Amino acid sequence: METNNHYFYVLECADGSYYAGYTNDLQKRLEAHNAGKGAKYTRAKGPVEMIHHESFETKSAAMKAEYAFKQLSKPQKIHYIAEGKEDGK
Numbered sequence: 001m002e003t004n005n006h007y008f009y010v011l012e013c014a015d016g017s018y019y020a021g022y023t024n025d026l027q028k029r030l031e032a033h034n035a036g037k038g039a040k041y042t043r044a045k046g047p048v049e050m051i052h053h054e055s056f057e058t059k060s061a062a063m064k065a066e067y068a069f070k071q072l073s074k075p076q077k078i079h080y081i082a083e084g085k086e087d088g089k
Contacts, residue, residue: 006062010052010069010081013045018077020069022062026053052081 007026011019011033019042023029032038033048042048056062072080 006056006059008054008056008062008065008069009050010077011042011048012051013042013048015045017045018051018074019045019048020066022059022066024059026050052084054084 005024007023009021009023009026009029011021011030013019019033019039021029021039029038030048030050033042034046036043036046038048054062054065056065069077069080
């Protein structure tokens with residue numbers, strides 16, 4: 001039985017801002033953002049680059065991680081992403 005992957009991801013926009021979201025297909029979602037068909041926030045701030053993602057077994061867990069990330073300050077978000085990259089995420 002194949003498991004569904006649920007992802008929390010972070011994009012860096014062309015203006016240096018971050019966008020956090022949820023998807024079950026990272027590549028398709030990144031392409032949608034860069035085609036102007038993603039979130040309203042990223043339409044005017046493209047192109048975007050995926051700088052972080054985490055995989056979860058459930059949609060709920062991925063969305064909780066997204067929510068927690070959105071509550072962080074910009075310096076905390078930078079640290080969080082740096083820590084994730086050190087862990088190979």
